[in-house]
Amino acid sequence: MNKRIANRLALSVLWLCAGTTVAVLGAVIIYVFVNGIGQLSPEFIFTWPQGVNAEGGIWPTIVSTLYVTGLAMLIVTPIGVLAAVFLAEYAVQGRLVRIIRFAADSLASVPSIIMGLFGLALFVETMHIGFSMISAALALSFLMLPIVMRTTEEAIRAVPKYIRWGSYGLGASKWQTVSRIVIPAAMPRILTGLILATGRAVGETAVVIFTMGQAINLPISPLDSGRPMTVHLYMLAMEGINLPAAYGTALLLMIMILFFNLTARWLLRRNRRMQG
Amino acid sequence: MMHVSADVREDATKPRADKISVKNLDFYYGDFQALTGITVGIKERGVTAFIGPSGCGKSTFLRCFNRMNDLIPGTKVDGTILVDGEDIYAPGVDPVDLRRRVGMIFQQPNPFPMSIYDNVAFGPRLHGVTKKPELDEIVERSLERANLWKEVKEILPRGGLTLSGGQQQRLCIARVLAVEPDIMLMDEPCSAIDPTSVQKIEDLMDELKDRITIIIVTHNMQQAARVSDETAFFLQEKTGQPAEMVEFGRTAEIFTSPKDRRTEDYITGRFG
Numbered sequence: 001m002n003k004r005i006a007n008r009l010a011l012s013v014l015w016l017c018a019g020t021t022v023a024v025l026g027a028v029i030i031y032v033f034v035n036g037i038g039q040l041s042p043e044f045i046f047t048w049p050q051g052v053n054a055e056g057g058i059w060p061t062i063v064s065t066l067y068v069t070g071l072a073m074l075i076v077t078p079i080g081v082l083a084a085v086f087l088a089e090y091a092v093q094g095r096l097v098r099i100i101r102f103a104a105d106s107l108a109s110v111p112s113i114i115m116g117l118f119g120l121a122l123f124v125e126t127m128h129i130g131f132s133m134i135s136a137a138l139a140l141s142f143l144m145l146p147i148v149m150r151t152t153e154e155a156i157r158a159v160p161k162y163i164r165w166g167s168y169g170l171g172a173s174k175w176q177t178v179s180r181i182v183i184p185a186a187m188p189r190i191l192t193g194l195i196l197a198t199g200r201a202v203g204e205t206a207v208v209i210f211t212m213g214q215a216i217n218l219p220i221s222p223l224d225s226g227r228p229m230t231v232h233l234y235m236l237a238m239e240g241i242n243l244p245a246a247y248g249t250a251l252l253l254m255i256m257i258l259f260f261n262l263t264a265r266w267l268l269r270r271n272r273r274m275q276g
Numbered sequence: 277m278m279h280v281s282a283d284v285r286e287d288a289t290k291p292r293a294d295k296i297s298v299k300n301l302d303f304y305y306g307d308f309q310a311l312t313g314i315t316v317g318i319k320e321r322g323v324t325a326f327i328g329p330s331g332c333g334k335s336t337f338l339r340c341f342n343r344m345n346d347l348i349p350g351t352k353v354d355g356t357i358l359v360d361g362e363d364i365y366a367p368g369v370d371p372v373d374l375r376r377r378v379g380m381i382f383q384q385p386n387p388f389p390m391s392i393y394d395n396v397a398f399g400p401r402l403h404g405v406t407k408k409p410e411l412d413e414i415v416e417r418s419l420e421r422a423n424l425w426k427e428v429k430e431i432l433p434r435g436g437l438t439l440s441g442g443q444q445q446r447l448c449i450a451r452v453l454a455v456e457p458d459i460m461l462m463d464e465p466c467s468a469i470d471p472t473s474v475q476k477i478e479d480l481m482d483e484l485k486d487r488i489t490i491i492i493v494t495h496n497m498q499q500a501a502r503v504s505d506e507t508a509f510f511l512q513e514k515t516g517q518p519a520e521m522v523e524f525g526r527t528a529e530i531f532t533s534p535k536d537r538r539t540e541d542y543i544t545g546r547f548g
Contacts (some may be wrong), residue, residue: 166386166448168347170399170455171376180398185389 032250039248053216053232054241058249060218064133064226065256067219068212069201071137072144077194079141080148081183087149088156089178108146115143116210124211131213134222139211140204144197151193155186192264199260203253205230229253295320295459295489296341301355302518303336305348310336312518314355316508323481323490325500325527328510329542333519334493337510338461341491342378343371359459376403379452383464385444387436387451392428395436395447399455414454422450423480442473449480460484462492466499478503497543501531509539 047057091097119139129135159182167177183190205228213225214235227235229249236246294317303311311333318324326334336345343364345351357364364374376399387395396415397405405411415432419425424446428439436447445465452460462481466474481490481503494500500507507530512519523530523539534540 160386162382162384162386163388165344165347165380165382166388166451167398169342169344169375169380169382170402170451171372171374172402173372176402180402181388 029254032247032254035244036247036249036251039244040251044245044248045252049216052241054236054245058229058232058245058252060216061227061229061232061249062252064212064217064219065202065228065230067226068133068136068140068208068228069198071133071222072140072201073194073198075137076141076144076148076197080145080197081152081190083145084149084152084156085178085183088153089174089182104146104149107142108150111206112143112204113206113210115139116207118142119207120210129223131211131215131225132223133212133219133226136208136212136228137222139207140201143204143207144201147197147200148193151196152186152190155189155193156182158189159185188267188270192268195260195264195267199257199264202260203230203257205234209234292319292321294318295360297356297358297361298340299356299358301337301340301353301357303333303340303345303354304352306350308516309518312520314521316521316524318489318491319506320489321486322505323485323492323503324506324508325504326491326493326508326510327495327497327500327542328519328522329512330495331519332510332512334508334510335463337521338463338491338493339380341459341461342375342380344375344380346371376455377457378459378461379455379457381445381448381452381460381462381465384468385441385448387439387444387447389435389437391433392436392439392447393432396450396454399451403455418450418454419447421453421484422446423476423483424450440473441469442476445469445473445477446480449477453484457488459489459491462490464493464495467495474499497531501527507531509534509536509542511538511542 044057045062046059048059050056087097087100091100116139119135119142123129123135123138124131163181163185164177167181172180208228209231212228212231214227214231215225216232217224217226219226230253233246233249233253236242236249296318298314298316298318301311301314302309314337326338328334339345340353340357341359341364345353353365359374359378363369388398390398393415396418397411400411400414405414416425416429419428424443427443428434428447436444439447445468449460466477469477478499481492484490485505492500492503504527506525507527508524509522509530510519511522523534523536525535530539531543534543
């Protein structure tokens with residue numbers, strides 16, 4: 001009897017906790033959706049802000065966000081992927097590798113506002129790049145690097161040994177095996193990591209507020225400054241100048257991030273089906 | 277009574293020379309000695325079977341011939357292995373070059389996650405063949421030799437992993453044949469596939485052995501008796517002790533009149 005009650009109790013608690021998680025997510029999405037949907041229109045998305053930048057559309061901020069994210073991807077992809085290839089395939093597994101891995105994990109837990117401060121000090125001021133897409137992209141890439149490295153390393157390790165043996169058995173060198181077999185086989189999962197990192201970058205505020213500036217500007221060159229969606233959202237809301245527009249921006253941001261996450265899931269599932 | 281293929285070709289061929297000569301081979305995984313004192317000559321153009329209970333070092337021995345063990349850190353080989361009279365463990369021998377000449381088929385069919393065509397073309401491309409007509413020809417010829425061409429000629433762009441297990445294994449054989457090795461090592465190639473496919477692979481070995489020296493590790497004694505010309509029996513007598521080669525000879529003799537008592541015990545199913 002006692003056992004049965006304990007069992008039921010445990011199950012209810014577990015259900016409750018799991019339910020809470022879903023409920024919180026649902027509440028946030030519904031809240032933003034209800035408040036923001038009225039704002040979304042082609043004009044809102046594709047036109048410039050008006051007046052004190054509180055009215056009108058948010059087009060330049062969307063471009064700034066996509067610009068900086070794309071730039072950060074260009075920086076982080078080769079470095080993160082190659083670093084992971086080195087760690088997983090080449091480095092002698094030992095103390096040094098453990099230290100590098102620990103450093104990457106620690107980097108992942110550095111608060112983003114500190115990364116922003118660091119970006120401000122290093123790129124904007126010391127290197128005199130100024131508030132710009134490139135300064136923000138560099139700082140963002142620090143934030144994305146550990147995510148990309150970790151997921152890539154796991155993706156590479158997940159490639160079965162016997163597939164590598166097949167390649168070595170045909171007289172392939174290590175690099176031929178890594179570049180022609182291992183990386184392509186790991187690619188779907190590597191892409192998943194890259195997309196998740198992209199989602200992270202799109203939603204990042206603290207880093208870009210320090211490094212990109214706040215001026216509404218349509219960036220052309222990487223040295224141009226701008227104002228990303230997150231910062232625009234922050235200004236609209238905190239200065240209380242146009243709350244509906246803030247919700248509209250928030251909704252758009254959420255849709256973008258949701259899109260990235262769903263793409264990542266889709267890639268993973270498709271890959272699993274192909275190998276299963 | 278087991279059918280022994282060796283009888284058929286008894287007088288049809290000229291005497292076969294040794295393709296591989298092994299002398300006093302010891303093998304170590306770190307401090308653990310896995311094999312001791314193996315001396316054997318493997319004849320060209322035939323099938324040699326390695327049999328013995330699990331853990332008796334037959335796969336380890338097989339992987340010495342293409343230096344696949346080099347990929348496992350801490351392994352060491354003492355003694356000599358000559359392939360065509362050349363010491364493959366001599367300094368200056370590149371294992372990557374060696375593996376072109378000594379192909380390998382694994383227990384688990386391991387097609388690469390790419391198209392059937394690209395699987396077969398992988399080896400030739402590695403070694404510098406880039407022209408499409410030439411690759412087409414190699415792919416067709418290799419698949420034909422692996423008895424897979426008829427089944428896949430319409431679906432070459434399809435993924436290698438979409439084939440059945442037995443077809444995948446023949447695809448792996450075609451992939452090895454595409455680099456024209458003169459030795460093919462097969463590490464329990466039939467243990468993960470269905471019986472009909474096993475038949476196809478055994479037939480294939482019979483066709484290939486006229487040109488290629490095949491060494492097969494197998495747990496299945498009937499298979500060893502069916503496909504091989506020579507058989508080597510391996511045994512690790514005590515756990516922790518190195519394994520040795522107990523007996524080597526013509527398959528017909530090993531299976532009908534083994535010289536060593538332990539071979540007889542194993543073959544008659546008293547252990548293992």
